Amino acid sequence: MTEEFEDKKFVKKDFSNQNLSKRIFVECTFENCNFSNANLSNTQLLNSSFKNCNLSLVNFDKAKLQEVFFIESKLVGVQFFKSDKFLLSISFKKSLIESCNFSDMPLKNSSFNESTLRRCDFVSTDLFKADFKKTNLEGTRFHMANLKEADFSDAINYSIDPFNNKIEKAKFSKPDVYSFLNFFDIVIEE
Numbered sequence: 741m742t743e744e745f746e747d748k749k750f751v752k753k754d755f756s757n758q759n760l761s762k763r764i765f766v767e768c769t770f771e772n773c774n775f776s777n778a779n780l781s782n783t784q785l786l787n788s789s790f791k792n793c794n795l796s797l798v799n800f801d802k803a804k805l806q807e808v809f810f811i812e813s814k815l816v817g818v819q820f821f822k823s824d825k826f827l828l829s830i831s832f833k834k835s836l837i838e839s840c841n842f843s844d845m846p847l848k849n850s851s852f853n854e855s856t857l858r859r860c861d862f863v864s865t866d867l868f869k870a871d872f873k874k875t876n877l878e879g880t881r882f883h884m885a886n887l888k889e890a891d892f893s894d895a896i897n898y899s900i901d902p903f904n905n906k907i908e909k910a911k912f913s914k915p916d917v918y919s920f921l922n923f924f925d926i927v928i929e930e
Contacts, residue, residue, distance in 0.1 A: 756794075804828075810835050821845055872898075 744764040749771070756776045761783055768788040776794050781801035789809040796816040800823040810832045818840045820830070825844075831851040838856070843863035851871040859879040870890045877898040882905050890910045892898060900907065 805830050809833070815840055 742762055742764055744766070745768055746766045747768070748765075749769045750773055751771045753770070753773045755778045756774045757778065759779045761779050761781045763780075764784045764786070765788050766784075766786045768785075770788070770790045770793050773790070773793045775790075775798045776796040777798070778795075779799045780803050781799050782803065783800075784804040785806070785808050786804070787807040789811060790813050791811045793810075793813045795810070795813060795818060798815070798818055800818060800820060802822070802824055804824045804826070806827050806829050808830045810830070812834045813832075814836045815832075816836070816838045818837075821841050821843045825846055828846055829850070830847070831853075832855045833851065833853050835852075835855045836858075837852070837860060838858040839860065840857075841861045842865050843861050844865065846866045847870060848866055848868040849870065850867065852875050853871050854874045856876040856878070857872075857880045858876070861881050861883075862885045863881070863883045864885065865882075866886045867890050868886050868888050870887070872890060872892045872895045874894045875892075876896050878896075880898065882898075882900050884904055886906045887900065887910050888906050888908045890907075892910060892912045894913050
């Protein structure tokens with residue numbers, strides 16, 4: 741029998757290295773919890789949020805992530821691309837997201853607002869109208885990604901090849917928008 745939790749608040753719980761697979765969490769809130777190395781494979785997280793949580797190396801294989809919010813949380817080495825893509829909806833705010841893989845994912849309208857995305861992969865990812873406002877994208881790779889109408893206002897440290905990503909009507913701010921010039925064989929003098 742599958743264990744189900746509805747409208748429950750978990751505060752300062754240590755779930756590190758625990759097997760939480762095949763559980764259902766509906767409208768649950770996790771605050772200051774540690775999920776490092778936890779197994780959340782085949783778990784359903786529906787309309788739930790994580791605030792100030794550590795989700796480093798969490799296993800989301802075949803997990804359903806629908807209306808899941810990560811706020812001021814730490815996510816390192818998470819292979820998001822292995823999660824269930826049906827009705828997928830995830831958003832991040834003021835979070836540290838490092839060495840995570842979002843390749844081949846439908847992330848239309850997703851938000852990464854005011855976060856740090858360090859050395860993450862977005863290969864063939866659909867990021868139509870995604871929100872990267874005030875986000876640090878140091879070392880993050882976009883390849884064959886749909887970035888149409890995405891908002892990179894006040895984002896920093898991005899390197900987006902305009903020749904192998906769709907960037908029509910995406911928003912960028914000075915001075916970081918000048919990073920596009922790195923992809924042309926030109927010399928810019930002061």
